[in-house]
Each structure stands twice: as structure tokens, then as C-alpha cells.
Amino acid sequence: MSFFDEFIVRPILNLLMAIYSLIPDFGVSVIIFTIIVRLLLWPLIKKQLHQAKAMRKMQPELVKIKKQYAKNPQMRNLAMVELYKKHNVSAFGSIGVMIIQLPILIAMYRVVQIFVSNRADLGKYVYDFMKNLPVANNLVNNPDQFNQNFLGIIDLTQHAISKSGIVVGLVILAAVAAYLQYLTSKQLSPQSDSNRKLRDILAEAGDGKEADQAEVNAIMTRKMMKFMPVMMFFVIVYLPAALALYLTTASAVGYLQNYIIFKQDSKEMQEIADKKASQKSKASTKIDKRVKKATEARITRIKAKD
Numbered sequence: 001m002s003f004f005d006e007f008i009v010r011p012i013l014n015l016l017m018a019i020y021s022l023i024p025d026f027g028v029s030v031i032i033f034t035i036i037v038r039l040l041l042w043p044l045i046k047k048q049l050h051q052a053k054a055m056r057k058m059q060p061e062l063v064k065i066k067k068q069y070a071k072n073p074q075m076r077n078l079a080m081v082e083l084y085k086k087h088n089v090s091a092f093g094s095i096g097v098m099i100i101q102l103p104i105l106i107a108m109y110r111v112v113q114i115f116v117s118n119r120a121d122l123g124k125y126v127y128d129f130m131k132n133l134p135v136a137n138n139l140v141n142n143p144d145q146f147n148q149n150f151l152g153i154i155d156l157t158q159h160a161i162s163k164s165g166i167v168v169g170l171v172i173l174a175a176v177a178a179y180l181q182y183l184t185s186k187q188l189s190p191q192s193d194s195n196r197k198l199r200d201i202l203a204e205a206g207d208g209k210e211a212d213q214a215e216v217n218a219i220m221t222r223k224m225m226k227f228m229p230v231m232m233f234f235v236i237v238y239l240p241a242a243l244a245l246y247l248t249t250a251s252a253v254g255y256l257q258n259y260i261i262f263k264q265d266s267k268e269m270q271e272i273a274d275k276k277a278s279q280k281s282k283a284s285t286k287i288d289k290r291v292k293k294a295t296e297a298r299i300t301r302i303k304a305k306d
Contacts, residue, residue, distance in 0.1 A: 001124070008107045009114075013125045016111060021135040026115065027150020030242055034249040037104060038257060044100065045254075049261050052188045054087045105247075112242045116157040119143030156242035170241050173248055178233035180251035185225045187258045 001010075015036070019029040038045075061083055069076035114121055123140045131137045139146055148157050160170035236244045 004103075004107070005110070005125075008103055009110045010125050010127070012104065012107045013111045013114065014127050014130050016115075017126055017130055017136050017139075018133070020139075021130075021133040024135055024147050025151065026146070026148055026156050026242065027154065027245055030150075030156075030245050031249050034246055035253055038250065038253040041100060042257065045257055046261055048188070049258060051089060053262075054089045058083060058087045058089065101250075108246055109239075109243055112156075112240050112246075115146065116148070116240050116242065119146055150241075150245065154241060154245075156240065156245065158241050159239065160237035160241070160244065162238075167241075170244060171237060173241070173244050174233050174236035177236055177244065177248035177251050178229040180248065180255055181232050182225065182229040184251060184255045184258060185228065187255065187262070 012033075016029055016033050019032050020026060023029060023032070062080065065076060065079045065083060069079060114125065119139075120143055122143060126136060126140055131140060148155060150156055154169060158167055158170060160167050160174055232247070236247060
């Protein structure tokens, strides 16, 4: 058994098995498992939302910096670095949740494959102490007795689109998952008043005007926010329904978590977002000094060349 199977797949499978032993419905077990995982990720999700809140708050200042140093990219970048420090924003602030969720998603795919296609291998993955549970022990010894339905209606081993045809209910499930993913991404994306399109910026760049990289990144983020749910939909329709149910539940719970944190913890997040902003005058002076110093150094170099 590989390292990944031993330390990630097995724990996930056994947690699912424990839930299934209490509620012998695979669909309900997947939903409960997903909720547990999202609750365990709450501290990281909260930190991610703090970063998103700070990013939203600093948008007006970013616009001001872009205008102030429109003709001086070096000074603009320097001022932006100081602004990020002032608001305590990290470029990798939301990576933690992604790093944890990705292996869980891969492991879930493996677990679903075991339950769907390789139930004879359950004995190798189920912990010995888990076999003391009657339902788990019975499932290991009699894999065919596995209840692969969700509420007795949806066969979680099916695919929305397969050689057998199209299952409308699963297509709808995939669409719901994709839409919830879009809403979640929208919750976390910094708001921008700019309606400019990428082709407008590229046209200006063709005329010799330097493109604003921050604006380009914002436009690309908005495009990805719309593209990713579409891609997610077309991936889900070819996955087993159990995995589609996991992704749908994860998106729904994630959206609800974000909503709760944004609403109930708004005061706390505001304090964190304002932590550096309370030193605005001091930070602004520091930016001005660094910009002035860099400008003077640049002038000195120019004079030296002359």
C-alpha cells in the first residue's frame, strides 16, 4: 500500500465507514463526512476570509497608488508592497485551504472507486478495530450488501453522462455544484469598480502605454471565476455520483461557512483588516520616505551618467 493510501485514503475511508455503520446510506454518509471536514477546516477558512476582507478594504488605496505613480512603475510597485504590509495581506493567504482540500479530493476519488468498483479490497483498507462494528464487519465479509443509493433514490455508482445515457438528476446535481462554486468564488473575490476588458488594456499596450499588471490580474481573476465553474460542471458529469455529491455538499457548506463568518464575525475581521490601517499616517510616511529615497537614488545615477 502506498504512502498516500496508508495515511490519507485509509483514514478517510474508515471515517466514512464509521458514519456508514451508524447510518447505512452511502449518500448521507458522504454528506456528513463533508460537513465534518469543512468544520475541521474552519480556522483556515476564517483566516482565508480575513485575507479576502483585507483585500477588499485596500482596493481604493490600490487605485490611488496606480494613479499617483502611473508613469513610474518602480515607485508604484514599491508603494504597493508597503500597502500589502500595512494591511497584513499575504499573496499566499488563501493557499492553506487549497493545499489541504486537494489531497482530500483526490483521496475521496480513490475511496469512491473502492466502494464502487473494488469492494473486495475493503478488508485491506478497513482498520481492525473498525471491524468490531457489525455493519462494517458485515460489509467487509459481504461487499454486495453495500447500500450504494442515496435515500433509496440515486445510485451513487452512476455517472451523469455515460455510454448508458444521461441521468438528468445527476446533471442537475453537477449544475448546482458548479453554480455554488461560482457563488463561493464571488464571495472571496476583491470588488473592483473597473469595467475595462482585457482587449482594451492590450489595445493601449499596443499604442505604447504600459499595461497595469494589477488590473490585468484582476480581469483574469474575473474570467477564471466564470470559467472554473463551467469546467467543474463538465468534469463532474463524468465522475461517479458519489463524488459529485461530495463536491456539491462541499460547495454548499463552504458558501454557508463564508456567509456565517462574514456576517457573525464581521467585527473581528474588521479589527484584523484594520490592524495595520490604524497606523495609516505612519505607514504613509514610510512609503513616501522610501519612494523619495528611491527617486533621489535614481536622480543621482542619472547625474552620474551625465
